Amino acid sequence: MEYLxxxxxxxxxxxxxxxxxxxxxxxxxxxxxxxxxxxxxxxxPEDATTVRIRKGELLITDGPFxxxxxxxxxxxxxxxxxxxxxxxxxxxxxxxRFGRIEIRPxxxxxx
Amino acid sequence: xxxxxxxxxAAHRSDWGKIVAGLIRRTGDWMLAEDATQDAFTAxxxxxxxxxxxxRPAAWLTTTARNRAIDRLRAATRQRSAMQELTMxxxxxxxxxxxxxxxxLIFTCCHPALPLPARVALTLRTVAGLPVAEIAKAFxxxxxTMAQRLxxxxxxxxxxxxxxxxxxxxxxxxxxxxxxxxxxxxxxxGYSDVAYIDVAETAxxxxxxVVELMPLESEARGLLALMLIQSSRRIARFNxxxxxxxxxxxxxxLWDRTDIGRARLILAAARGxxxxxxxxxxxxxxxxxxxxASTDWxxxxxxxxxxxxxxxxxxxxxxxxxxxxxxxxxxxxxAILADVSVQLDGFHLVPAAQADLxxxxxxxxxxxxxxxxxxxxxxxxxxxxxxxxxxxxxGGSTPDPDC
Numbered sequence: 001m002e003y004l005x006x007x008x009x010x011x012x013x014x015x016x017x018x019x020x021x022x023x024x025x026x027x028x029x030x031x032x033x034x035x036x037x038x039x040x041x042x043x044x045p046e047d048a049t050t051v052r053i054r055k056g057e058l059l060i061t062d063g064p065f066x067x068x069x070x071x072x073x074x075x076x077x078x079x080x081x082x083x084x085x086x087x088x089x090x091x092x093x094x095x096x097r098f099g100r101i102e103i104r105p106x107x108x109x110x111x
Numbered sequence: 112x113x114x115x116x117x118x119x120x121a122a123h124r125s126d127w128g129k130i131v132a133g134l135i136r137r138t139g140d141w142m143l144a145e146d147a148t149q150d151a152f153t154a155x156x157x158x159x160x161x162x163x164x165x166x167r168p169a170a171w172l173t174t175t176a177r178n179r180a181i182d183r184l185r186a187a188t189r190q191r192s193a194m195q196e197l198t199m200x201x202x203x204x205x206x207x208x209x210x211x212x213x214x215x216l217i218f219t220c221c222h223p224a225l226p227l228p229a230r231v232a233l234t235l236r237t238v239a240g241l242p243v244a245e246i247a248k249a250f251x252x253x254x255x256t257m258a259q260r261l262x263x264x265x266x267x268x269x270x271x272x273x274x275x276x277x278x279x280x281x282x283x284x285x286x287x288x289x290x291x292x293x294x295x296x297x298x299x300x301g302y303s304d305v306a307y308i309d310v311a312e313t314a315x316x317x318x319x320x321v322v323e324l325m326p327l328e329s330e331a332r333g334l335l336a337l338m339l340i341q342s343s344r345r346i347a348r349f350n351x352x353x354x355x356x357x358x359x360x361x362x363x364x365l366w367d368r369t370d371i372g373r374a375r376l377i378l379a380a381a382r383g384x385x386x387x388x389x390x391x392x393x394x395x396x397x398x399x400x401x402x403x404a405s406t407d408w409x410x411x412x413x414x415x416x417x418x419x420x421x422x423x424x425x426x427x428x429x430x431x432x433x434x435x436x437x438x439x440x441x442x443x444x445x446a447i448l449a450d451v452s453v454q455l456d457g458f459h460l461v462p463a464a465q466a467d468l469x470x471x472x473x474x475x476x477x478x479x480x481x482x483x484x485x486x487x488x489x490x491x492x493x494x495x496x497x498x499x500x501x502x503x504x505x506g507g508s509t510p511d512p513d514c
Contacts, residue, residue, distance in 0.1 A: 001272040003272075081272075083222075083224055083271050083272045084273075084278065084279075087224070088282075103271075105271045105272060
């Protein structure tokens, strides 16, 4: 199954720990195990632009689609056997401690 | 009950979860597994009074459920691979051979990625086969709401890829703790009212299954023993007017000694001392005392100290203070409660406990005032009635319950 990981910030992170798995090792592990397909960091919400069309008119606004203290700082597309494997891999991402990670299954009928 | 009805009820208790679990493993379709199992029991109700009870009722039900699942899949035709899986192995299986399936089912129903109320409902429905209407009643929601909760939970298992297996050894401890929490929640929902006692009994039988399947897990034993000891007081805890009685007020000759004896054996084989084991030891200490006064309160306070070290919760702090009040006299208990009442502000059991200790100390007007504070904070009518009775026993007056 494919999952998209939303790597988000958090207002109540764990204190910094120098022993934490560096992100490079996390990415390398995902690639070695054939779990991680793609992913990257994102620019902060001040660089976001939101687009809507309403009554035929294009509306362009500065900022993310939702006002929140937390914001999405990155994403990873992974392929796992099941949710437990996805949880296990996501839990070792450094941002599981300094932020939080939302796991969303990709919607594929019959997949 | 006739022999046939009894045989069907017994098979439902012992085999429902095993049959559903086996069908889910073979088809991956939760709804189909439940429906086909329900079909098999419906068929038993129709056939057994005419054909007689089969020699091996579990095998009969397993085979019938599997055939009904094939029929339902044929009707739907699209899930071809699942149908092959089912038809490949048509030899009747005794459900005993597939106990691992039942364990898988329990862990999947209690997966932490599902919302807690859904975990409880799914476990009672899928593993124990309890009717949706009955689960809805015990959790004080409508049958429609409960049915939707189950549909959403089964949907998430499917769409989010929640696995159907016993967790890996490194995750097992934490996940087992989650399973036990679900069973205890189900038990308490069922035990809170005489009308839902089936739910409580179901939770006990599920805990029995977990102990049977994972006999070395001491916390599972602790939870089962704890539930059995609480359940042993099911008749004694109400008076003839239906009012709830405290441990001290209960007629201890009404406690079910069989339950208490079973709890003792189960607990004796527990090797660890986690929170459920310690709570069960406290319950056992009460169960073996002839009266509140002759209870070994020193041991109870020690056990609460042990429990506080592993799970510091307001209710345990409070119960420890009550224990100290019983061991060293009410003033000692009141002193502890005065210290903790700030952090437990607004918790209705605090003024109730203070009132009880004041009553024991002979400070009656203060006790009555604290009972009134407790009545104002207490959420359920059953508990308020219990507190009003205490006020009346002390010669105080209480407002009309309808106010």
